[in-house]
Amino acid sequence: MLFRSLVAAAALLVALPAAAQESGAAIQTAAAAFVKPTNAERMAVIVDQLTAAGLPHQLQTFEGGNPRTGPMAGSNVVVTLGDGPKDIVLTAHYDAVKLRDGSMSQGIVDNAGSVLAMIEAMKTLKGQTTGHRLIFVLTDQEELGLIGAKAWLESHDKSRIHAVINADVAAYGRTVMYGENNGAQSGFVLTALRSQCAEQAVNCIAFPVYPPSDDRVFSAAGVPVVSLGTQDAIGAHQMWLAFNGGEDNGLKEGFVPPVFQRIHSTEDKLSYLNGEDVARFGRFIADLTLRLDRTAP
Numbered sequence: 473m474l475f476r477s478l479v480a481a482a483a484l485l486v487a488l489p490a491a492a493q494e495s496g497a498a499i500q501t502a503a504a505a506f507v508k509p510t511n512a513e514r515m516a517v518i519v520d521q522l523t524a525a526g527l528p529h530q531l532q533t534f535e536g537g538n539p540r541t542g543p544m545a546g547s548n549v550v551v552t553l554g555d556g557p558k559d560i561v562l563t564a565h566y567d568a569v570k571l572r573d574g575s576m577s578q579g580i581v582d583n584a585g586s587v588l589a590m591i592e593a594m595k596t597l598k599g600q601t602t603g604h605r606l607i608f609v610l611t612d613q614e615e616l617g618l619i620g621a622k623a624w625l626e627s628h629d630k631s632r633i634h635a636v637i638n639a640d641v642a643a644y645g646r647t648v649m650y651g652e653n654n655g656a657q658s659g660f661v662l663t664a665l666r667s668q669c670a671e672q673a674v675n676c677i678a679f680p681v682y683p684p685s686d687d688r689v690f691s692a693a694g695v696p697v698v699s700l701g702t703q704d705a706i707g708a709h710q711m712w713l714a715f716n717g718g719e720d721n722g723l724k725e726g727f728v729p730p731v732f733q734r735i736h737s738t739e740d741k742l743s744y745l746n747g748e749d750v751a752r753f754g755r756f757i758a759d760l761t762l763r764l765d766r767t768a769p
């Protein structure tokens with residue numbers, strides 16, 4: 473009996489990393505589908521992947537565009553899980569940036585990786601009982617000025633929002649970066665995040681100054697929000713120095729952290745994505761969601 477349960481326990485220990493590897497490989501394959509010539513086609517890829525995962529979704533179409541592009545319709549993809557008097561909102565933009573030569577970036581690091589992590593979080597959270605309604609908003613036109621996030625928030629009762637988790641630039645690395653520059657109302661979100669980093673022994677780096685993403689739409693409206701990204705440990709440290717190190721940051725004159733050389737260029741490629749890292753980040757987001765679900769109100 474003892475021997476049997478030992479064998480069972482050993483099988484479990486082996487099974488967990490195997491499952492992680494499996495979802496890592498699946499994410500690697502799923503990411504390849506995001507390489508498309510238009511954002512409308514990227515949206516169709518998400519719709520297909522959500523359908524395949526049994527995740528019901530809605531499209532929110534809006535009139536977007538900016539002075540540079542002219543009027544341009546956009547579409548957010550929205551997945552709602554569970555119910556409750558208040559909402560936890562999870563955002564990641566799926567649109568890729570148009571390059572100077574008119575072609576589209578592959579948009580893998582920025583930001584298919586985060587979208588895939590969010591889909592992984594949805595799979596984890598689906599069917600779990602939460603005290604909050606969970607709303608995933610995969611936004612369009614972030615690159616044109618956070619337009620999809622603005623359109624979504626305008627159509628939503630912001631007093632219902634308990635907290636928002638945004639993810640941008642997350643395709644590899646196990647260091648979680650987060651911004652502290654989203655207002656005092658976001659303090660409890662940061663407290664929950666820091667506790668989770670400590671308890672799970674995840675290397676997390678706080679950025680007093682963190683680059684803007686869809687999170688700014690929510691903080692501008694006074695909504696509690698945190699923006700997350702991932703990097704390898706060295707890349708995260710270099711990013712921290714570039715944004716927060718001041719004049720004496722120690723970086724060479726003209727040094728640009730590798731991730732900023734990649735995004736918004738032809739270098740933002742599928743080959744940078746690490747499926748296992750993305751799967752891990754997706755579970756991290758799901759855990760943070762559950763942790764925020766337990767914080768009142």
Ligand SMILES: [Zn+2]
Binds near residue numbers: 582641
């Ligand atoms: Zn981005």
